[in-house]
Amino acid sequence: MLLTCKIGFSSTDSVMPLKLVEAGIPKEKLGLIAVPMIPIQVLLPLVISKYSTGPKPLNVFLKAIPYRLLLGVGAAFLVWITPTLVPDASKGLPITYVGLLLVLYGAHQACLYCMYVSIMAFFAKISDSKVGGTYMTLLNTCTNLGGNWPTILALYFVDPLTWKQCEGGVEAIDNACRTSVERDLCVSKGGKCVTTIDGFYIETVICIVIGFLWLWLWGSKTIKYIQALNENAWKLAKRKTDKR
Incomplete structure (x- = not known):
């Protein structure tokens, strides 16, 4: 579960910022967007912790997944409308676009923290205290790996x-601009090689479909099954020693 739960978000989380930069939005402008989110990032864990400290912390994780998947549609729309709303980023970003x-x-951060806080609460609940932080480190490593691949x-x-398609020139060329040649x-x-269909949109749709499936x-x-397991099911088995 930890290795596959983030497949549906991969296109939005990794490719969208690059597409915004490709559309002309400066990296420093995107970086400044994170500043107003700091109070939200501080308050969100406090709010979410009220719902993730009970016997079923993964309920929050489960409920956040559909909303985070649907944010992929919003991300694709934002990338698509960026050239229209921001024809020249050097003159500044319009208020509408910043909004x-x-x-x-903000919606992405809310979903992200819902999933993060709830999964951490679940890890803290099931981790065997006999091995200290090693148990949680292993679970966190699996979670990070599930987001990286x-x-x-x-x-x-x-x-x-x-x-892509080659357009213009002195000759009509049936050229899809697939290779460097x-x-x-x-x-x-x-x-000139002109993009007719951006792969980001295709990939976003594929990821969303995979995520919902x-x-x-x-x-x-x-998720419901592992959450319903008794806490003893997660404890490390004691090794029996021979008594002589």
């Missing part, structure tokens, strides 16, 4: 999923 960024980022795949598949050929003929077919049942 959209803050709303989307989908990110790598999401970044890798953006370009293969992107559709095709791109060089397009430029040599006076053309994971939740409905396996994730929800698995």
Whole structure:
């Protein structure tokens, strides 16, 4: 469960910031968006902890997943509308666009902290105190690994999923600009490789579909099952020693 629960968010979390930068939004502007979120990031764990300290802390985790998946639609919309709302980022960002960024980022942080606080509460509940922090470290490592490998795949598949076409030039070329050779050929003929379908949108849809299928077919049942287990099921078995 820990290794697969973040597949549905991988495109939004890893590719969207890069697409905003590609659309012309400066990195420092995106960095400043995080400043107003600091009070929210401080208060969210305090609020969420009230609902994650009971016998079923993963209920919060489970309820946050659909909302975080749907934020992928908002992320794709934001990337799509960025060139229209911000034709020239050097002149500053419009208030409307900043508002959209803050709303989307705030909603993302809320879902992120709901999942993070609840999963940490569950780890603290089931960890065997006999081995100290080693148990929680192992669980956290699995959680981090479950977020890293989908990110790598999401970044890798953006370009293969992107559709481009060579346009312009002195000759009509049936060139999809898939390889460096095709791109060089397009430029040599006076053309330009133009993106017709950005792979980010295709990847976002695929990730959202995978995320909901994971939740409905396996994730929800698995989370409820492991949460219902007795705490003794998570304890390390005592090693029997021979008495002579």
